[in-house]
Amino acid sequence: MTDVLGLPDPDDVRLRDGLIAGAEPALAELYDTYGPVVFGMALHVTRDRGAAEDITQDVFVDLWRRPEHFDPHRSPLRSWLLLIARRRGIDWIRRRDARESVRLATMDPAPTLLEDDVLASTARKQVRKAIADLPAPHRQAILLAYYRGLTYREVAKELDIPEGTAKWRLRNALRRIGAQLRAEGFEDRLNFE
Incomplete structure (x- = not known):
């Protein structure tokens, strides 16, 4: 006491x-x-x-x-x-929620129409392109968090940066990806904010 x-x-x-x-x-x-x-x-x-x-x-x-x-x-x-x-x-x-979102986003449901398959393929290509267009530090953070499943703390350790910097890079990268995809007409399908 x-x-x-x-x-x-x-x-x-x-x-x-x-x-x-x-x-x-x-x-x-x-x-x-x-x-x-x-x-x-x-x-x-x-x-x-x-x-x-x-x-x-x-x-x-x-x-x-x-x-x-x-x-x-x-x-x-x-x-x-x-x-x-x-x-x-x-x-x-x-x-947990981020992993579930990524898991759901990366699932490949069997398309019922050829058009659905083409749209899904195009969306994946656009996401990969949006990630590739990021500055290297942002791209590294996104790849570690969403492709290797690391938390922002683990990303910070992996990149040897402060946790706040890792959070900022991830948040900023997601905004950039979202903006690029919306500019390309994917606003109804994706929410990166």
């Missing part, structure tokens, strides 16, 4: 110091104390037990690896862990 004067909780400071020192008992205590609430938050956000388990593990592994990211003077440990779990859950949902 934080003091009325805004002092950090001594247990939060002790646990963080233990993690920084590499003390496994501190991690065990941290997990025993906060594991269930972190799991609960992840489950609430994702509605997927397996994803919630993975997110819970990731939250604690990341804290073990980089305990200096938590500052007990800025927020209580419980609140900080719940915020991280919530963000990871939202990222998981976005990743």
Whole structure:
């Protein structure tokens, strides 16, 4: 509990110091104390037990690896862990939805008419051309995210750029692709915004 004067909780400071020192008992205590609430938050956000388990593990592994990211003077440990779990859950949902959109977009349903087959082929060619017309940094980000299925965080690591830059490149690339496809008459079929 934080003091009325805004002092950090001594247990939060002790646990963080233990993690920084590499003390496994501190991690065990941290997990025993906060594991269930972190799991609960992840489950609430994702509605997927397996994803919630993975997110819970990731939250604690990341804290073990980089305990200096938590500052007990800025927020209580419980609140900080719940915020991280919530963000990871939202990222998981976005990743799942993006993969499903890509999967649906790349499915090749059997065309009922030759015209449908020609239109689908033309659309795929236009998308490939729009991607090829992107500046190299944007193209790399799109290929990693949509063809290799990486998250924006993984794209950032792969390209050795900040996460914000990876997000911006992906968002900007999708806007450019959408604009180019709309200019070529595909506005009714695609939504890249």
